[in-house]
Amino acid sequence: MIKIGEGDFLKLENIHVHFKIRRGLLKRLFIVRALEDINLWFGRSSVLVVVGESGCGKSTLGRVVAGLQSPTMGRIYYKGKPIDKLNKKEYLEYRKSIQLIHQDPYSALNPAKTVFDILYAPLKYWGIVKSKDEAIDKVLELLEAVKVTPPEEYIFRYPHQLSGGEKQRIALARALSVKPKFIVADEVISAIDVSLRIDLMNLMIDFWKKYGIGYLFITHELASARYFAELTNGLIAVMYLGEIVEAAPPSELIHNPLHPYTKALIAATPELILDLSKLKSTKELPLKKVDIPSAIREIPGCKFNTRCPYARDECFKIKPKLINVGKQHFVACHMVNAS
């Protein structure tokens, strides 16, 4: 079990999500293992940053945490109580306290509604405001909080009148409107420019500092993952084909990666090194194959064995367990486990 932070907020125990799909003329049944045996324990105000390629199950994990996807196996506990045992009031509190920001800000906002309408809807639903006048003040306050300024100028705009970064801030404001304790941020920075990402991350980190909001921050970009996790005392978890293969505090993960997949991700992450000879040298990616295998393919043993340059006999037969190697560093690899 990977425990993040102090206290008991949300616990995922042994979570599996399998999708059944039918493919081809004969409609053969395939099983997509989107999540396999995920064990995570979030404390209060805890931050977990999840990195991985498309199709690794990181968005599915986000949906499970936000309560939008029920696991096909395993249990979720909210403040120590299994969520299927929560009474109605507790369940509503659980749903309200965890909010999700979607991947694509362009389709997450209704194009026919103004910023005010978008932010008013949750305020009204949860009974946070009594009247429209009160709502206007509240919406202005939210816009101010996410630094969309001057708020008066934005409140009656439509989504198409906003830039990508501004849309993302509105989505953040919507998540904040119900005063959540935890936000699942699914690839919120990938649709905006590299140079603007840090601005949005700083804003989210401020909410962690000020209001103690915890995050499940999902990204495919390791440098941003490190930035977010390091400034929030969080952990980074690396996912591969539905499994967590390594997890550690950011500086430990970047400077002392143990899983071959994490090493490949680090090697692939571009960095503006201020040294010309280092910049120009091309290092081969430490991968046997560059492409991720199809999600419907059954891979016995370690799932990374099709791309791992170090794969040995046992890697094709036995699935490695996620073990704690100390200092909050977890890894699932036979090579590491042996040594």
Added chain:
Amino acid sequence: MSLESLVEEKINQYSLPNGVVLRLEDLSVVYKMPRGFARVVDNVSLDIFEGKITGLVGESGSGKSMMAEAILRAVPRPGRIYGRVLFRSKKYGVVNLLSVPKKVLRDIRWREIAMVFQGAQNSFNPVIKIKDHFIDTAKAHGWDDREAVLEKASQLLELVKLEPDRVLDSYPHQLSGGMKQRVLIALSLLLDPYVLILDEPTSALDTISQKVIVDLLKDIHRKLGITMIFITHDLPLIAGLVDYVAIMYGFKIVEYLSIKELIENPLHPYTIGLIRSIPPLHGDLRMARPIPGSHPDPINPPKGCRFSPRCPLASNECFKKHPDMIKINDEHWVACYKWEKVKERDPWAD
């Protein structure tokens, strides 16, 4: 009178210095909008060096894609292009791409200058196989020999590290995003162009696929020696690939410099801010900070230097007129009144 000779009469008025394959002169792209005129590319002048890789870097909305599209006269309607784009064509000599007859332009596109458009992964025809994309493209440019086209396609797919037999027989949906992007690069090379323009070829891809594409382009450049223009918002991504970088801000090029100068001696406050705004993987996180403010609107841009409202060094002169490009040395040009001040002291220091 043949087409070639017709063009020849017109072309001799232009010339280009050695080593320059493409020259933009006062290039502008203008849209008429209800609120006024939007100059989404504003008087850009730039030389693209032959056989080199140039990175065109800027925020979204800075005009970088428009500029590339203007080179091939492919600006979406009703945009209008002004200025000149001089190109050293192997067939026609030095021509102005903005004034050559349509037929000549069609002949130059893909054969001499090829372009991989943004989000092009979605530009495949979903109901035909990859091989038919190659065959159709060749046919559209007057190459009808099916066998020869497939032969060439196989070679190119191998060059982009794909299995030709498997990929040629696939439909687009059977390939991953990274594979589709590599197919497109192969397709763009089908008619042996010697200038390749790539507009955000990696933006929708994962880290590993991005790295694969960048390494591939490096490899193609080493093998074929073609000129490349790589448009992106991601400076670290291309730093190891390019020879030159053109930094675009507010619809203008604000700094143009070799990668060596970018690392050792960047002079525009925006360039320095851009470098600083990107969180490093290994380095000190405290150095990373955003550039305050936001990108200007094309209809009503700042009067003086486009960057002046956000620039920590801006003073009176900066608010009056946008600065001209100043040559610092043979591989470095900058449009800033304060470049000597920048040399003395970090403009973004507290």
